[in-house]
Amino acid sequence: MEKQKDDFRKSLNSVQNWPQGARDDFVLHALDCSAIVAITDTRGRILSVNSRFEEISGYTRQELIGNDHRMLRSKQHDKKFFRQMYRTIASGNVWHGEICNRRQDGSLYWVDTTIVPHVSETGKVTSYVAIRFDITARKQAENHLKSSRQKLQKVVNTDFLTKISNRLHFSHILRRTLRASTASHICLALLDVDTFKTINDTSGHDSGDRLLRKIAEKLQAFENENCFIARIGGDEFAVLMTGETPSLFETVLLNILKQMRFSLRHRTVTHACTVSIGYVCVPLSGAREKVLLKCADLALYAAKTGGRNRVREYHPAMEEKLDLAARLRRRVQTGLRDQSIKVFYQPIFSLSVPGRISFEALLHWDHPQHKVLSPQYFPEVFEDHSLTMTLNTFMTHKVMEDMSKLREQNVRFERIAINITSCDFENTDFFRKLDSLAEGMNVPLTSLALEITENVFSRPHHQQVERELDTLHRKGVQISLDDFGTGFASLTHLKTITFDYVKINRAFVAGLERHGTDAAIIRGVIDIVHSLGRKVVAEGIRSASQVRALLEMECDFVQGDFLCEAVPVMDIPAALEKIRYKALL
Structure with missing residues (x-):
């Protein structure tokens, strides 16, 4: 050198x-x-x-x-x-x-x-x-390297299925917007597909993928320099908007909601698709990424629990409600462990055949501060699908166990009705499990009834529900349409759904003696149901005069606290003895 x-x-x-x-x-x-x-x-x-x-x-x-x-x-x-x-x-x-x-x-x-x-x-x-x-x-060489980097960056930032931006790119854009945007307001919306799990379960993952691609395609029509779209997970999408006029954000989201209502066909099955949207809108100065995501998620939760297929804006009360619901669910879970959650039974009496009795199984909570509470006092618990499924499973097991106790007490009954929610139908093997459980506990399906509210049939997967109900009905399980008259398209259900009983909602029974309209409605329902070869149960009975009026209308069955309150299984014999002192006829 x-x-x-x-x-x-x-x-x-x-x-x-x-x-x-x-x-x-x-x-x-x-x-x-x-x-x-x-x-x-x-x-x-x-x-x-x-x-x-x-x-x-x-x-x-x-x-x-x-x-x-x-x-x-x-x-x-x-x-x-x-x-x-x-x-x-x-x-x-x-x-x-x-x-x-x-x-x-x-x-x-x-x-x-x-x-x-x-x-x-x-x-x-x-x-x-x-x-x-x-x-x-x-x-x-530099341009080639730059092009390669750009292509790699695009792959990293793009959702492989829908070809729109993914969660990583969304996080980057959100942070950059919070740091550098000159707009006065920012809006973060989260969109969840209401029908995704149903389509995946019933029509396969290919149909679910096709649904996600179609939603992404429709969302892209709204994308511009002030509106960024991304798929951030499973069936969840994000819409990030900036601007000077906050009122326009909801207008855009309502238009998105409208565009997301469409049909997806798979072979012979047509699925009605909808979404739920929750959003938060705040001044850009001072906005924080984690806070925006949390608030938008709370609003989305409110949209889904509020009935889905809607837009909800974040409000601080949502957080308070969520905290209260979370505490309540924890207490109910504790109640399941310490057995303060119990199953009570309310008799259903026949007006045409004295002594003919069935029961409806009802959840009750032996609350430390409020004595015994029925589910109407803790509805937030049933917004959690997982806990609802746990409660329903608990009830089904307990009912089948209590059937043996009733036989030991020599209590004669026809059936015990169990209330079924929409959560049960989201699990496609619910009815198979019910059949298997009954067989394992030596309970005949002919001693069971299912009470189903009408809103179950307004859900996109109602065709699957109807088919599975029909299967159980053929095996001997009775089907009862609960709270009839308060749901969606009631008369249509009478024509298309397999059922044995219609239960008239207590709100109509309460006005039976005061309003001629309620009496006319009840009479009309009884006539229609009877013409179809089916029976009618009126619930929420509060007086002997109501019983007499229903008897005159030829109502088949009655149920309510006036006749007999719901009681634990061991108290049923004593409760039925007291019935003898009430003039039913």
Whole structure:
């Protein structure tokens, strides 16, 4: 290494010892061999070029000299770029940078350029010498690397299924918006598909994927510079908006909600698709990522528990309600463990055949502060699907156990009715489990009844529910339409659903003696149900006069606290003895 340094010093010294003219000629020759050189006047007209300039530009010396240097422009640089360059060299300063030029054949090339102004003795710039080195290969490699990075970045930021932005990209855009946006307000909305699990379970994952792609496609129609769309997980999407008019955010979300109502067909099954949307809108200054996500999630939860297929804006009361519901659910879970959650039974009496009795199983909570509570006092618990399923499973097991106790007590009964919620229908093997449990506990299915509210049939998977109910009905389980008259499309259900009983809601029974309208409705329901060969149960009986009025209307069964309150299984014999002292007929 030292020897090479010495050789270089000797060579340099030898050149420096040459006569001035020889040394200048040598430097110019070396420059001409390695660099692309051109001389222009102050107006940009080419005065001289070397052979390397001809080679890289594709023009001959005759075609170049006398022409404006602008003939090589590639349009890859804006006016500001050249304005700054000319300002530098016109003031007598050297400019250095990278320029993209265009060859005669139209192809582009890049040169690392140094422009040196020639300044006269009077201080005036008279010409420019431009010395360039070809860096096209390097720029192409850089562009290739940049393109590869961009493609990789796109893959990293794109959801593989829907081809829209994913959660990672959403988080990046949200943080950048909070940091750099100049808008006055920000809106974060979370969108959840109401029907996704049902479609996946009944029509397969291909149909679920098709649903997600269709939703993403519809959402993209709303995307613009102020509205960002992303799929952030499973069947959940995010909509991020900024703007000066907060009231417009809800308008956009309502339009999105409307566009998300469509049908998806799979073979012979048509699914009605809807979404739930929760959002939060706040001034951009002071907004925080985690707070926005939490508030939007609470609003989404409110939209789903409020009936789905709707838009809900965040309100602080939602957080208070959620905390209360969470505490309540924890207490109920504790109640299941310490057996303060119990199953009570309320008799259902026949008005046409005295002594013919069935029971409805009802959950009760032996609450430490409020004595015994029925489910109407803790409805928030049933907003949790998992806990609802746990409670329903507990009730079903307990009912089948208590059937044996009733037989031991010589209590004669026809059936025990169990209330079934929409959560049960989300699990496609519910009825198989019910059949298997009954067989394992030696309980005949003919001693069971299922009470189902009408809103179950307003859900998108109602066709599946109807088919499974029909299967159980053929095995001997009775089906009762509970709270009839308060649900959705009641008369349609009478025509399309397999059922044995209709239970008239207590709200109509309460007005039986005061309002002629309620009496007319009850009479009409009884006549319609009887014409279909089915029976009617009136619940919520509070007086003997109500019983007599229903008897006159030929109602089949009655149930209510006036006749007998719900009691634990061991208290049923004593409770039935007291019935003898009440004049039912």
